[in-house]
Amino acid sequence: MISTKGRYGLRVMIDLAQNDDGSYIPLKDIAERQEISKKYLEIIVKQMVEGGLIKGLSGKGGGYKLVKKPEKYTVGEILTLLEGTICSVACLADKNYDCPRRKKCETLPMWKEFDGIVHDYLYGKKLSDLL
Amino acid sequence: MISTKGRYGLRVMIDLAQNDDGSYIPLKDIAERQEISKKYLEIIVKQMVEGGLIKGLSGKGGGYKLVKKPEKYTVGEILTLLEGTICSVACLADKNYDCPRRKKCETLPMWKEFDGIVHDYLYGKKLSDLL
DNA sequence: AATAAACCTATTGACATAGTAGGAAATAGG
DNA sequence: CCTATTTCCTACTATGTCAATAGGTTTATT
Numbered sequence: 124m125i126s127t128k129g130r131y132g133l134r135v136m137i138d139l140a141q142n143d144d145g146s147y148i149p150l151k152d153i154a155e156r157q158e159i160s161k162k163y164l165e166i167i168v169k170q171m172v173e174g175g176l177i178k179g180l181s182g183k184g185g186g187y188k189l190v191k192k193p194e195k196y197t198v199g200e201i202l203t204l205l206e207g208t209i210c211s212v213a214c215l216a217d218k219n220y221d222c223p224r225r226k227k228c229e230t231l232p233m234w235k236e237f238d239g240i241v242h243d244y245l246y247g248k249k250l251s252d253l254l
Numbered sequence: 255m256i257s258t259k260g261r262y263g264l265r266v267m268i269d270l271a272q273n274d275d276g277s278y279i280p281l282k283d284i285a286e287r288q289e290i291s292k293k294y295l296e297i298i299v300k301q302m303v304e305g306g307l308i309k310g311l312s313g314k315g316g317g318y319k320l321v322k323k324p325e326k327y328t329v330g331e332i333l334t335l336l337e338g339t340i341c342s343v344a345c346l347a348d349k350n351y352d353c354p355r356r357k358k359c360e361t362l363p364m365w366k367e368f369d370g371i372v373h374d375y376l377y378g379k380k381l382s383d384l385l
Numbered sequence: 386a387a388t389a390a391a392c393c394t395a396t397t398g399a400c401a402t403a404g405t406a407g408g409a410a411a412t413a414g415g
Numbered sequence: 416c417c418t419a420t421t422t423c424c425t426a427c428t429a430t431g432t433c434a435a436t437a438g439g440t441t442t443a444t445t
Contacts (some may be wrong), residue, residue, distance in 0.1 A: 181423070
């Protein structure tokens with residue numbers, strides 16, 4: 124299940140794209156438009172800056188803006204950054220985890236296929252598709 | 255993310271299908287074969303009995319068995335019973351929840367489409383496909 | 386009667402989620 | 416330089432879910 128972090132973060136990205144006029148957009152405005160607690164958004168937005176998704180500018184006239192054009196972002200990359208993983212099953216989430224039942228597990232192939240479908244959808248969807 | 259409940263439950267169903275000889279299969283055997291704590295499986299299996307997925311028989315010679323043929327079960331119905339919902343997004347999980355931003359939400363159509371893809375896959379997959 | 390199984394209630398430790406609180410640092414305009 | 420505005424940073428917290436564990440009661444077979 125995608126948590127509020129991922130969902131709110133995606134909405135911030137859309138808001139930034141829709142209100143982009145070249146200048147920085149203050150979080151206060153985004154929080155009001157999106158009806159989300161500004162304080163909570165701070166945490167989310169911080170992660171997005173650290174992940175290189177957006178950039179921030181402090182001080183008066185500051186705010187946030189996208190670093191790429193909306194068509195260059197995929198929903199998948201945004202959600203992955205905020206959720207840690209968008210993997211549907213624990214045994215696939217950690218790449219380094221070596222399940223002892225890996226070879227005889229009857230469900231693993233299905234989970235892999237399912238995971239592939241989920242990834243294909245989310246990485247195929249662009250931010251610009253949501254505007 | 256599908257939890258152990260759903261994943262273990264699915265493996266119990268597969269185990270029951272694979273070892274079905276008409277008689278009841280004790281949970282002890284399933285737990286050993288699947289390398290899962292029997293005590294934990296009790297909780298999961300109880301839900302599956304209550305949900306009508308399998309039936310149990312107490313006493314010596316007792317155990318559990320499927321109530322339908324493996325091709326009559328879908329992975330989706332098994333996971334939905336154990337996970338409560340397999341919905342990918344909170345705002346769609348509760349059918350009665352009426353989001354105030356429903357009409358203007360830019361992400362809702364995408365989540366609906368995504369949810370549809372997930373459902374189609376999981377309800378299209380049959381227990382017999384995993385044997 | 387003995388045995389083996391399901392069935393039932395309760396508890397627990399660890400972690401994640403969804404925030405809140407309060408302030409420090411940076412930047413622009415006057 | 417001063418003030419207002421904004422990001423940036425650390426910490427805290429309530430609530431709930433997950434993944435079990437524990438110990439006993441009931442039911443059915445041999």
